[in-house]
Amino acid sequence: MRLVILLLLLLQQMHLGNAPWTEAVSVSLPAPSNVSISSFNMEHTLSFLPGADSPDSSRFEVQVVRLSKKSWKAVAACSALTAGQTCNLTRVFKDPLEQFRARVRAFTAGQTSSWTVSSAFHPLSDTVLGPPDVVVSGCGNCLLLRVRPSIWTQQIGLSMDLVINVKRTRDGAQFILTRPYEEEVEIPYLQRGVEYCVTVTVKTLFNDNSGPSDAHCAFTSPPPSHSLSVVYGLLGAFCALLLLLLLIGSFVCSGQLSVRGLRRRLPTTLSYFLLKVQDVGAAPPELSGDTLATLLHKEGSADCLLPDH
Numbered sequence: 001m002r003l004v005i006l007l008l009l010l011l012q013q014m015h016l017g018n019a020p021w022t023e024a025v026s027v028s029l030p031a032p033s034n035v036s037i038s039s040f041n042m043e044h045t046l047s048f049l050p051g052a053d054s055p056d057s058s059r060f061e062v063q064v065v066r067l068s069k070k071s072w073k074a075v076a077a078c079s080a081l082t083a084g085q086t087c088n089l090t091r092v093f094k095d096p097l098e099q100f101r102a103r104v105r106a107f108t109a110g111q112t113s114s115w116t117v118s119s120a121f122h123p124l125s126d127t128v129l130g131p132p133d134v135v136v137s138g139c140g141n142c143l144l145l146r147v148r149p150s151i152w153t154q155q156i157g158l159s160m161d162l163v164i165n166v167k168r169t170r171d172g173a174q175f176i177l178t179r180p181y182e183e184e185v186e187i188p189y190l191q192r193g194v195e196y197c198v199t200v201t202v203k204t205l206f207n208d209n210s211g212p213s214d215a216h217c218a219f220t221s222p223p224p225s226h227s228l229s230v231v232y233g234l235l236g237a238f239c240a241l242l243l244l245l246l247l248i249g250s251f252v253c254s255g256q257l258s259v260r261g262l263r264r265r266l267p268t269t270l271s272y273f274l275l276k277v278q279d280v281g282a283a284p285p286e287l288s289g290d291t292l293a294t295l296l297h298k299e300g301s302a303d304c305l306l307p308d309h
């Protein structure tokens with residue numbers, strides 16, 4: 001009875017096809033999962049996860065195949081990886097026009113797992129190309145872009161297109177335009193004195209995985225309201241400084257620049273200057289004529305304004 005069950009189990013394993021009967025070592029380790037190849041600017045990296053309950057002593061080996069050749073080859077540098085290590089396949093996949101697969105299995109001193117195979121990888125079209133360098137400047141009612149694609153994009157890019165996203169900062173209104181690649185591109189028919197932000201993506205004949213550039217923002221032309229407000233701000237600051245100097249001057253001249261004197265006199269002097277500023281020209285009735293004279297006399301600052309006698 002036991003023998004029958006054992007035979008049945010063996011038959012089941014054969015049918016599932018995860019038993020390489022040609023190999024001497026027995027298959028009992030959990031197979032790795034998530035075998036994938038990522039690639040940035042033609043630098044290819046294989047990563048994987050150890051199978052669930054994989055013993056800590058497990059090591060992992062990597063093989064690759066060219067889809068045109070059909071025979072698996074071991075990758076010497078990745079013959080005993082530990083869990084969490086990756087395998088650099090940049091040199092192994094150096095023919096960019098070929099298609100490849102990689103596979104990974106776990107092994108210990110006496111056991112191996114079955115192989116877990118990656119999906120097909122095509123270096124030229126699967127690599128993610130770095131974003132282009134972009135400089136944006138205003139040209140009146142237009143923006144001028146200077147675009148330099150990453151080195152790899154230039155090498156792969158038999159025919160390159162620029163996909164340009166233009167977004168108005170004020171309200172987020174945006175549009176996309178596609179242009180054949182040129183070092184300088186003009187985006188016409190924009191509003192003057194308005195800020196736009198631009199991202200640029202380069203697409204090539206074989207590859208549209210290029211990441212977009214960062215957003216680069218610029219005004220089409222200098223915004224007039226902005227520069228005027230700066231001028232007004234500076235004028236305001238200058239007036240405030242002048243007032244402060246006058247205030248300090250009146251105390252120094254009266255020769256009573258003590259902390260107590262300052263505390264006592266500040267309110268009246270300050271309110272005088274404030275009223276003076278508010279009613280330009282027309283002095284308020286309570287401060288005109290005699291009142292003003294007494295105020296100035298009391299502060300002792302009149303001596304300062306008049307010549308010695």
Ligand SMILES: *[C@@H]1O[C@H](CO)[C@@H](O)[C@H](O)[C@H]1NC(C)=O
Nearest residue numbers: 032033034035036047048049
């Ligand atoms: C591994 O792959 C499975 C199925 O494809 C997926 O659900 C899971 O998120 C992946 N895990 C990681 C860490 O990538």
Ligand SMILES: *[C@@H]1O[C@H](CO)[C@@H](O)[C@H](O)[C@H]1NC(C)=O
Nearest residue numbers: 043044045087088089090091
């Ligand atoms: C992978 O190998 C390539 C070529 O030898 C090398 O330029 C690159 O720096 C390596 N990448 C990593 C992450 O080690």
